Amino acid sequence: MSRMKQASGMVALAVIVLALPAAGHAQSTGYGGGMSGGMGSSGAGMGGDSASDTASGKSDRASRRGAKGQGGKRIDIAPYIEVDQIVTAELSPGSDVLTYTQVAVGVDASIQGRNNGASASVRYQRQFGWGKKAGDGDAISGVVRGYTTIVPGVTVEAGALASQVNVENGGSALAAGPLSGNGKSTVYSVYGGPSVTKRIGDLDVGANYRAGFTKVEQSNAARNLQTGAAADVFDKSVVQSADVQAGFAPGTVLPVGVGVGGSFYQEDISNLDQRARDMQARAMVTVPVSRTVQVVGAIGYEDVEISSRDAVRDANGLPVLGSDGRYVTDKSSPRVMAYDVSGLIWDAAVMWRPSRRTSLSAHIGRRYGSTSFGGTLAYAPSDRAQFNVAVYDNVSGFGGQVNRALDQLxxxxxxxxxxxTGELRGCVASLEGGSCLSGVLGSLRSSTFRARGVTASYSMKFGRMRAGLGAGYDRRKYIAARNTVLASANGVLDENWWLAAYVGGDLGRDAGWSANVYANWISSNDPLTGDVAGYGASASYYKMFAPRLRGTLAVGIDGAKYDTPSIDDLWTASALAGLRYTF
Incomplete structure (x- = not known):
């Protein structure tokens, strides 16, 4: 698939999301409904969250959508073309100075209204190197996220991501730097599906379905930079999930709320035909403690299975690699179980919402055969600031995690x-909900895993400035079948600490500035994988020369530090001068 075709595909999805039809008002069960509580709800369809978190999150998102709709419709679509001159100096381990000319086309768009909401930023760029060492290359990057209300109570949501990363040995991934060239790998992901909420008398009913697809595309140069270790790098997966709940709110048929629900999650990963499947059913009781506090209890049954096949073996018993550098799956081999846990699950949760600006949910229970806990916090001290925290615990593959992150934008x-570089830098600027993707892109191993972690973000506007900070921790314990080529990955633990921050503002009516920093600290107990850290900072200044013509000056520094003595640290500094014309 060519870059131009992929770029046109991202633009097409952006157009579809931005043009989704609208008819009627969005509805939500809301906080305090009979279904507000319980465990294992797949939330917006991507699986793995507590229903207490889900109900609170859905209610917050629905209320924000309703508030925006009252202010009238806002449409901003800005396609552009850009030409840049870039100079990059290698500070360590070498001293090369490379020059590039970069041409880019893209679109930034936003539609916010009563029944629709969508944002998109899609960019395709082509680099032309000056000299023998400065190679040519191209890249596509972008994020799309939106929803539409089809009829009252029925919404459709969709999203997509394209992002460049540098994949290290063992599957660790760092943000792509200016010297990555054709050695970069590209993560593509898309998801979508309907959600339905309906009230039948006193009975609240809700259901949703989501389907997602994720692909990691590696060039030959990227595989060569990994010294042939691309075999265990994630290729692609298809995710499907569904959730249904029905219940009565407290004070309708009983003083307490009662409900039942069920969910299904399945991810099919192309690497060695891996499959992660999670099915559960549950019953829930919601007890109102006060006007602002509810306690939720749930009990149910869960069946979680992870299985795969082995690789094709040659005459010496060694696994065979395909043309893409990954293991060739032996389709004739039997499916081998890597994880099989079933039985009773339970969950206890507390939900607190003292005002429209603050909501908190926290839960603890038993899932995946052990203790599980999580929660969410959303706090808006004013209309110009937003703070969010989420603690999570789920089982999936890399594709499922990316789809979840997209859904939560x-x-x-x-x-x-x-x-x-024009690349994404981990977070988006928003005064709504969680807004960072950095945590899910830190490791691209192909094996399924149990992920536990926390993310936090704070966004604010003050005067003519806007700023944001995101930070988090992601812990993945990998699960692989014995007696297969991935057996060595079983029990491997990858940890990713990450930080991303941005700040920017206007300098009068026709000028402005911005700056951002990022950092990733990735460690693993895999003896074949060394710890690695990535750092970067950049700043820019722009000036409008005409109503649609903008000039930009920018500088940046990027680095990668390795704890392996045989690998030199890499540091580069870059500068850019460019012009952008917006149509």
Whole structure:
């Protein structure tokens, strides 16, 4: 698939999301409904969250959508073409100075209204190197997220991501720097599906379905930079999930709320035909403690299975690699079980919502054969600031995690990009919900895993400035079948600490500035994988020369540090001068 075709595909999805039809008002069960509580709800369809978190999150998102709709419809679509001159100096381990000319086309768009909400930023760029060492290359990057109300109570949501990363040995991934060239790998992901909420008398009913697809595309140069270790790098997967709940709110048929629900999650990973499947059913009781506090208890049954096949073996018993550098799956081999847990599950949760600006949910229970806990916090001290925290615990593959992160993005955002490379920088600028993707892109191993972690973000506007900070921790314990080529990955633990921040503002009516920083610290207990850390910072200044013509100056520094003595640290500094014309 060519880059131009992929770029046109991202643009087509952006157009579809931005043009989704609208008819009627969005509805939500809301906080305090009979279904507010219990465990294992797949939330917006991507699986793995507590229903207490889900109900609170859905209610918050629905209320924000309703508030925006009252202010009238806002449409901003800005296609552009850009030409840049870039100079990159290698500070370590070498001293090369490379020059590039970069041409880019893209679109930034936002539609916010009563029944629709969508934001998109899609960019395709082509680099032309000056000299023998400065190679040519191209890249596509972008984020799309939106929803539409089809009829009252029925919404459709969709989203997509394209992002460049550098994949290290063992599957660790760092943000793509200016010297990555054709050695970069590209993560593509898309998801979508309907949600339905309906009230039948006193009975609240809700259901949703989501389907997602994720692909990691590696060039030959990227595989060569990994010294042939691409075999265990994630290829692609298809995710499907569904959730249904029905219940009575407290004070309707009983003083307490009662409900039942069920969910299904399945991810099919192309690497060695891996499959992760999670099915559960549950019954829930919601007890109102006060006007602002509810306690939720749930009990149910869960069946979780992870299985795969082995690789094709040659005459010496060694696994065979395909043309893409990954293991060739032996389709004739039997499916081998890597994880099989079934039985009773339970969950206890507390939900607190003292005002429309604050909501908190926390839960603890038993899932996946052990203790599980999580929660969410959303706090808006004013209309110009938002703070969010989420603690999670789920089982999936890389594709499922990316789809979840996309689903949790807000509907109204501006993408934060590196002003030199044009790449995404981990977080989006928004005063709604969680707004960072950095945690899910830190490791691209092909094996399924149990992920536990926490993310936090804070966004604010003050005067003519806007700023944001995101940070988090992601812990993945990998699960693989014995007596297969992936057996060595079983029990491997990868940890990713990450940080991303941005700040920017206007300098009068026709000028402005921005700056951003990022950092990733990735460690693993895999003896074949060394710890690695990535750092970067950039700053830019722009000036409008005409109503649609903008000039930009930018500088940046990027680095990668390795704890392996045989691998030299890499540091580069870059500068850009460019012009952008917006149509």
């Amino acid at each position: 807000p509907d109204d955002f501006e993408v934060v990009r590196d002003p030199v």
